[in-house]
Structures are given as structure tokens and as C-alpha cells.
Amino acid sequence: MKEISAGLSEAHTGSAIESLVEELAQLRKTINHHNYRYHSLDSPELSDAQFDLLFRRLREIETEHPELVSEDSPSQRIGAKPLDGFSQIKHELPMLSLANAFDTDDMFDFDRRIKTRLEDHETITYACEPKIDGIAVSLLYENGKLTYGATRGDGSIGEDITQNIRTIEAVPLSLIGEGFPDRLEVRGEVYISKSTFKALNIAAEKAGEKIFANPRNAAAGSVRQLDSRLTARRKLTMYCYSVGLVEGGELAATQQEILEQLRSWGLRTNPIVEAVDGIENCIHYYEKLLKERDALDYEIDGVVFKVNNMMLQTRLGVLTRTPRWAVAHKFPPEEGITHLLDVEFQVGRTGAITPVARLKPVKVGGVTISNATLHNMDEVKRLNLLIGDTVLIQRAGDVIPKVIKVFEDKRPKEAREIIMPDSCPACGSKIILVEGEVIARCSGGLLCQAQRKERIRHFASRLALDIEGLGDKLVEQLVDADLIKTPADLFLLAIDDLVQLERMAPKSANNLLSALKKSKITTLSRLIYALGIQEVGESTARNLAVYFKSLNGVIQADEDQLVLVPDIGPIVAANIAHFFNQEINLKVLESLLDSGVVPEFETEEITQILEGQTYVLTGTLSQLTRNEAKVKLQAMGAKVSGSVSKNTSCVVAGDAAGSKLSKARELGVQIIDEDGLIKLLNGGNS
């Protein structure tokens, strides 16, 4: 090799370049082949050292001749310049999700529905596939070249993650073999294997970096990395499980054969997919996989069953978000057994006291659990839980773990009762139990350190004043150092206050001050929400803003006026009135306004032309998502409901609208299509 590279530095004759180009093409082909054997088929033909030698030679030529580097060269997987943000990609065909089956009965129902719909009672063949717990993505290949990769997003619009996808070795930059369509959209799940995940966390721990909670989170974070060089280091992989758009070519007649085709074109598909006859065999597959689950090197959360015959899939069609021809049979949520060591009482933003279980650490589904929520004392009673008990805990996905059962027969003699304290663990104020409520509260209000912290956190949160950089830790530091007691004190902070805090460099202090300044220009509804009045969420805050149109209007309203606001009943009205009757809250507000907080009116807040009307959205919209449509309609004052009744003012029917549309017709409710909706949202009435 030395000799060849020495030759490279000399002036090249045309034929020398030609032979290099040829060598490069050959090298890329060979490397791609071995990549495919290794990453997609899990059956390498070369040792790592042999493979490295090929790769080194490729690098050598490309370094000497950057003009010969092509976009799809195997060397181009190291990531590119970081992005400022992801742009959006509209899926040419919506990315659907799956209906769930929770037990065998649901599976039989699924099979029965299919047969009834097909008016045919022949045994159905199903493709059985592990349901990978990763991130759904879509890849577009045009003339065999990878042109983009996108996240699922909301199903119709995803994010352009092409740079990150290109770093995944299991994703071919160019398809191999032949017979692939001119345009082919491939869908599948990007994930991190259990073993890679372990290695990543060991490395992160050594480097003093944050460790990931589970492989799914690690994969999700990596796929949405703005710096693809970081993504490249995470060693993501992918299983392809279906196709979307197909143009200029045809695919095989069954799901199983399509997967084989994808594999022959270099894409990675799951080797344990099986096609079986009849729903009973699907159930066997499920039971078998449930047993083998732990032995797999990737996390799965169930099995997906798909009608194997593509023609039948087409005949069965799709509902709004889910196809009729597939179902996901979920594995039961993961559970573990451990001991309750103690119970602590936490104080929330509005003073609510929540009992939290401190558990002997236990691994559930690969995650170590040492705390679980007990919600309230009624729940403690319902469980008949004592400190020292052996308990069954459940963890489902990202949800906070719960204690679901007590093994009373295992109760030790020294087990102790769980007692709600009389006084707040944070400030010592009296704890009160409101009549008829299960929740106990600290009566300390803003005198309570814990409530202060929670209120300030809430005030700064994304849907409130959205103060960038003011995270939980910082709020804790500021309150503990007695620099702030109320949200209003935030705006009195000076640079000297901040730099005395631990781990606060002048640069971060300045950033925080400018974020605070920026947050002063806000909207009336955000400010009302930010105050953290009990049971006043984002939408109630918006209703208040729209109704009263000024802060003073809200402050001065009495309970009789407050109940006139949409969705506000006597309890919430009493909370609001009580809040504004307290001297301390008015002082905080005054101080906020004095510091220059300006709650501006959003135009949407005051143009309420759909007030009093109820809209129902059904079918697929192509120009905006259902959620966007919902938010926009609500901003114009409409209520958006999920079901059609005689009180519905109007149904917006997108593509493939089903039963809601028929019901609207039956009831004579006004129906508009997507164009009508757009017109309406743009200010024209329908």
C-alpha cells in the first residue's frame, strides 16, 4: 500500500486516475457488501481487521483525492456539521399507528372483524413481527439513492433527520441488487440494542456524563440530535417493517415477501418474522416471544400481526389513524417485587402533599426503580400499605412507577403504619385536609420553601413565561440562597446575585438575565396560567383572558362573574377569587408589572368568531394536522369535540372520513371539507 500512496502524490496521468476511480468503485462495492453482511444480515464474512484494511485504503484514496468522494461512499457516515434545527417533511402517505389488543379475546375479535369485512371465512395468513420499542422513521430512496430520512412526527408531518439517518450503518446509502422501484419509501424502527446501550452508559458514566434511562430514550435522543457526529457515536441500528410510497415499480404480493425484497436490496429486516395461518398460531407466536423476550438484544413491547396478503390489506383499508389489517398485541406492563423502605411526603406547587414510596432498588425492564408515587392517602388505605411491606410495582414505558399490590402474607412483624404528618415537612406550617377532598395541603402558601420553588418553576415553564435556562436546579439554588421568594423577585435579580451561585459563570448569568428580559413580553393568558392558581390550566387561563380581556378585569371579577366564563364552574371560580383576594398575590402581581412584565393581547385571543360553536374533526387532513386544526379552531372560540351529536355545529370531514361523517349526515349537522376549514381559519365564514 505504501507504494501505491507514494505514487499518488506524483502528477497523475489520465490512466492512473482512471484506475484509481475503478479501484475506488470496487472498494466501495466490497465495503458495502461487507457492511451489509455485518450490520444487516448479522453474518460477517471478514474479520474486523480484514475489514479495517479495506476501509483504510478507501480513506487513503479519498484523502488524497477529495474530488473523488461521493455522497454515498461508506466513508460518509461520520456525521456532518451541526444543524440549527430540523426542517419539516410532509409524508407523502400518512404514517399510521396501530390498534392495540390487550388479550386473547381482543385477538379473536380482530380476526373475526377481518373475516366479516372480507365476507370470507377462510383462514387468514398473518405476518407476525416483534414490535420494536424504538423510533419510527421513514426513508426515501429515489433511483436507489437515499434522499431523505424523517421522523414520524404526528403522522403527516415529521422532521428531516437525513443527516442522522446517514450515520446508521444498517441503512444503505444506496440500495444494492436490482428490481427496486424508482421511488421507494421504506418505514421501520430505529433503535439501540441492549448491549450497545449498556456500553454507552458505561462510557457516559466514566466520562461523568448523563446516563440514559433506557434504550428507547437513548435512541429517541440520538435520532433527534442536531449534531449528527454525536448520532454517529451512538451506534443506532434499524429494522425495516413496511413500505409507504412506491412509484415506478412493483412489490411482491405478501408482507413476508416484501420484507425479503427489502432485505435483498440491502435493508435490514427482522429475521424472526414469521407468516402463520390462523389467529391461534398468532397467539402461539406471541406466547413464544414473550418467553424469549429477555434473550433478544433489543427491547420489544409486544407483537405486531399483519394480514400477509397485500391485496387483502387493500380491501380491508384503513381507519383514520390505524389500518384495519394490523394489530399490536402488547406485552403486559413490566412489573417487579421489592420492599417499601419508607414513605416521604412531597409538597407540590399548590401545597398538595403527596406520599412517595422509597423502595429498595429493583430492576424492572432494565431500569432501576427506587421511588414510586402513592398519589394520596386514600390510595395508601386502598392498598393497605405499611412501611416494611413487600410490594409489586409496575412500570409502563416512561410513566412514573406505581405500587400496584401489597403481599400481606409477607408482612414483617415490625411493619409500621404510614402517617400523614400534621405539619409541612418543608416549612412546618399546618397541613389541612379540605372537606370532601382526598388531597392534604400545606397551609403555608408562599411562606413555604417547597411551594415557592414549585411556583417559580411553574412560572418559568414552557407554557407559562417560558424563561429559557431557568431549570429546576437553578430555581432550587436561588430559593435556597434566599435570593428569590416569589416569581416577581426573578426580575429583580442582578448579575452580582447570580455569579455568587455555584456553577454559575458570568456568561450563563448574562444569558439568564437576557432570557428574563425577553420573557417580560408575554400574553395575558400565559401570565394568568403562570400565576399557578389551583386548577387553572392553560385552557382555563385562555378562557379568562378572552372573557375579561385585561388583567384588571380578571382580578376584579367576583365568583358570580367568573362562572360565566366557558368551562369555569363554582369550584374553580372560588379558587380564582380566593387567589386574587390574598394580599401577597396582589403584591406579587404589582411587582411583576412594575418590573415591566407586559401581558399583550394575542389577536387570536380577541377574535372569537366561533364562540359557542362545537366542531368535530374527522378523516385525514392534508394541509395541516388535526391537532393544528383543533388549536386554531379553539383559538377562534370554538369547542372541539370527539363525537358528533345534535349539539355539534359543524363537522370537518377530511379524507377517508368514516362513521362520524355518516352520523353528521344522519343528524343533518353542517359538514365542511378541508378547503372549507382553511377558508374559515383564514377569516372567511363557511
Ligand code: IVH
Ligand atoms: S407497522 C400501519 N410493524 O409501533 C402499520 N410497527 O403503534 C404501522 N413498531 O409507530 C406500523 N415494530 O413505530 C409496525 N414490526 C412493526 C413494528 C412497528 C414497532 C412501532 C412503530 C409504530 C408503532 C405502532
